Amino acid sequence: MEWVLATGNPGKRREMESLLAPLGVRLRLPAEFGAAFAPDETGATFAANARLKAEAALALTGLPALADDSGLEVAALNGAPGVFSARYGGAGLSAAARNERLLAALAGQTDRAARFVCALICLFPDRRALTAEGVCEGEIALAPRGAGGFGYDPLFYLPKYKKTMAELSDGEKNEISHRGLAVRALLRQWAAAP
Numbered sequence: 001m002e003w004v005l006a007t008g009n010p011g012k013r014r015e016m017e018s019l020l021a022p023l024g025v026r027l028r029l030p031a032e033f034g035a036a037f038a039p040d041e042t043g044a045t046f047a048a049n050a051r052l053k054a055e056a057a058l059a060l061t062g063l064p065a066l067a068d069d070s071g072l073e074v075a076a077l078n079g080a081p082g083v084f085s086a087r088y089g090g091a092g093l094s095a096a097a098r099n100e101r102l103l104a105a106l107a108g109q110t111d112r113a114a115r116f117v118c119a120l121i122c123l124f125p126d127r128r129a130l131t132a133e134g135v136c137e138g139e140i141a142l143a144p145r146g147a148g149g150f151g152y153d154p155l156f157y158l159p160k161y162k163k164t165m166a167e168l169s170d171g172e173k174n175e176i177s178h179r180g181l182a183v184r185a186l187l188r189q190w191a192a193a194p
């Protein structure tokens, strides 16, 4: 069995490949099908954007398509950057530069509450779909720390662990992350499906 993982983000890919290992399916990537994979993410929600990516990957490959749309919601910024997390501060910025923008936006702010959200969908060629969501609560640190993970992980502080997400190993991150929670919920549905 083969599925296509509808992402161009290497950090997500690494985490998803490890989380999906119990499925026993061969995961292909859109890039292997000879097309640049950058569908327009015009949805207003994570779930809508995940579906857009899954639809594009299914159309490209004919394979069951698994898509993750995720991002960071910061309470003091009214939920921003949200669905714009990958583009926060403008296109073409490095993750480190995006993190600097976020710190500047929160300068002097004492409410540091934030959460990562992940919406997942697996869309099958017969149009059946499994969907799941995962949320991980945390805080925005005052400065970046750690070299693991990707994106906003160096700023995402987990009080319970006294570490940022980027200070966790891949395995530890997958145990508690929004993506880990969403993938395990999806796998439970897959196991229960007729």
Ligand code: ITT
Pocket: 006, 007, 008, 009, 012, 041, 053, 068, 069, 070, 071, 072, 085, 086, 116, 149, 150, 151, 152, 153, 177, 179
């Ligand atoms: P694909 O659409 O190709 O999968 P992308 O990076 O554009 O890759 P999204 O549109 O879902 O993916 O944007 C998610 C952004 O949210 C991502 O680029 C990071 O900046 C951030 N993000 C999501 N999950 C994260 C995580 O586990 N750790 C750190 N940042 C994360």
